[in-house]
Amino acid sequence: MTAGIDTPDRRGRTNLDQHGRNLTGNPHVRIRDVEVLSCDWYILRKTTFDYEHGDGH
Known part of the structure; x- marks a missing residue:
C-alpha cells in the first residue's frame, strides 16, 4: 500500500494519482x-x- 494513493497520507489525502487524469x-x-x-x-x-501537433503527428 502506498500513502496518498491507497491509504491516506499524513494530511489525510488519498487518490493523489487520479488528479489530472480527466x-x-x-x-x-x-x-x-x-x-x-x-x-x-x-x-x-x-x-x-500525448500531444497532437497541428500537422497531425
Missing part, C-alpha cells in the same frame, strides 16, 4: 499516466501525455 480542456492533449513521486507536505506528480 483534463479535457485541450483536445490535442491526452493524458496517459499520472505517477505520484512524493506526497509529503507538497505533492510531486509525473504526468505522461
Whole structure:
C-alpha cells in the first residue's frame, strides 16, 4: 500500500494519482499516466501525455 494513493497520507489525502487524469480542456492533449513521486507536505506528480501537433503527428 502506498500513502496518498491507497491509504491516506499524513494530511489525510488519498487518490493523489487520479488528479489530472480527466483534463479535457485541450483536445490535442491526452493524458496517459499520472505517477505520484512524493506526497509529503507538497505533492510531486509525473504526468505522461500525448500531444497532437497541428500537422497531425
